[in-house]
Amino acid sequence: MPELPEVETVRRQLEPVLLGHRLSSVSIADSRLTRPTSxxxxxxxxxxxxxxGVERRGKYLIFELGTVNWIVHLRMTGSFTTTDAGGREPETHIRARVVLDDGTVLRYRDVRRFGTWSLLDDVERDAFFSERLGPEPLGEAFDEAWLGTRLAGSRSTIKAMLLDQATAAGVGNIYADESLWRAGVHPARPAASLTGAEIERLIDALREALQQGIRRQGATLRDYRAPDGTNGAMQDEFAVYTREGEPCERCAAPVAKTRVAGRGTWFCPSCQDK
DNA sequence: CAAGGACCCTGTTTGC
DNA sequence: TGCAAACAGGGTCCTT
Structure with missing residues (x-):
C-alpha cells in the first residue's frame, strides 16, 4: 500500500533514470488504467x-512532460520497475511498458488494477490537486494552526481525519497508526477533543514517522517494491502496525487490533490516551 | 452536508 | 482437507 514514503522512494529512484529522456514507445495493456481516456x-x-520533471504530491507521482503532466496513482498494488537491473522483476500482472530513448524499459505492474494514469495540463493538474489534497505533511503549511482548525470543525475520529487526504496529503493506514502511537493518542478519539499539546505532538509524530519511512525506503508488506526491485525496510520498525499481541515498546502492554474508520487499526491500549 | 458504507479488483487468509 | 466467504484498503461515488 504505497503511502507518502513509498511514493517518495519511487520518485527518488525514478528521477535519475527518467529525467531528460524521451519516451520512445508506450504500450498499455489494461484499459482500466487510463479510464475514461482510451x-x-x-x-x-x-x-x-x-x-x-519527476515530482510527487501526496501519493501521486507527477511526470512533467512540458505541456502535459503524466499523473500516476499506484493505489494498492501498483509499482514501477526499471529493467536492465538484473531482469529479476516479476513478469506477472504487467499492465504497461514504457521504453526510453536510451533503451531503458520501465514496467508498470498492478495486481489489483486499482492504479490510475491520467494526463492533465498545468491548469487541470493544479485544480485536481487543490480540490482534493491538503498540505504536504512534511511542508511548512502543515502546522498547528492548520491542523487545529481542521480538527476543531470535525465530528469524526482522529484516525479518520488523518486518513482524509484533505487533512495531510499522503497519509495512509500505516503512517496514521504509527504517528498516533508516537503521539500517544488513541485512534478512536474524537478529532475535536485533541488538546493543543496533543496536536503539536501529533504533527511532530507524523513527520517523524514519515521521515523514518523514507529513510527505510518504505514498507513492504506484500506487493510494494522500489523501482530497482528492492523491498522497503520500514515494516521491520513498525511500533504497532500489524503487531497485534506483541509488547508495546514504550510500556510493554500487548498491542491491540481494532477497526476504526473502516480500517484495520493497531494501537497500544495502555499508553495511547482514550 | 459531513460521515459512513459500497464499490472497484485479485490474491491470500480465514472459517466452517 | 477443501472450498467458499471474508479480508486487505485508496479513492470515488452514493446514501443517510
Whole structure:
C-alpha cells in the first residue's frame, strides 16, 4: 500500500533514470488504467515527449512532460520497475511498458488494477490537486494552526481525519497508526477533543514517522517494491502496525487490533490516551 | 452536508 | 482437507 514514503522512494529512484529522456514507445495493456481516456490516446500523447520533471504530491507521482503532466496513482498494488537491473522483476500482472530513448524499459505492474494514469495540463493538474489534497505533511503549511482548525470543525475520529487526504496529503493506514502511537493518542478519539499539546505532538509524530519511512525506503508488506526491485525496510520498525499481541515498546502492554474508520487499526491500549 | 458504507479488483487468509 | 466467504484498503461515488 504505497503511502507518502513509498511514493517518495519511487520518485527518488525514478528521477535519475527518467529525467531528460524521451519516451520512445508506450504500450498499455489494461484499459482500466487510463479510464475514461482510451489507452491508445494516452499512448499516443505520451510517445515522443521528454521528461522534464519527476515530482510527487501526496501519493501521486507527477511526470512533467512540458505541456502535459503524466499523473500516476499506484493505489494498492501498483509499482514501477526499471529493467536492465538484473531482469529479476516479476513478469506477472504487467499492465504497461514504457521504453526510453536510451533503451531503458520501465514496467508498470498492478495486481489489483486499482492504479490510475491520467494526463492533465498545468491548469487541470493544479485544480485536481487543490480540490482534493491538503498540505504536504512534511511542508511548512502543515502546522498547528492548520491542523487545529481542521480538527476543531470535525465530528469524526482522529484516525479518520488523518486518513482524509484533505487533512495531510499522503497519509495512509500505516503512517496514521504509527504517528498516533508516537503521539500517544488513541485512534478512536474524537478529532475535536485533541488538546493543543496533543496536536503539536501529533504533527511532530507524523513527520517523524514519515521521515523514518523514507529513510527505510518504505514498507513492504506484500506487493510494494522500489523501482530497482528492492523491498522497503520500514515494516521491520513498525511500533504497532500489524503487531497485534506483541509488547508495546514504550510500556510493554500487548498491542491491540481494532477497526476504526473502516480500517484495520493497531494501537497500544495502555499508553495511547482514550 | 459531513460521515459512513459500497464499490472497484485479485490474491491470500480465514472459517466452517 | 477443501472450498467458499471474508479480508486487505485508496479513492470515488452514493446514501443517510
Amino acid at each position: 489507452p491508445q490516446v494516452v499512448e499516443q500523447r505520451l510517445t515522443g515527449r521528454q521528461i522534464v
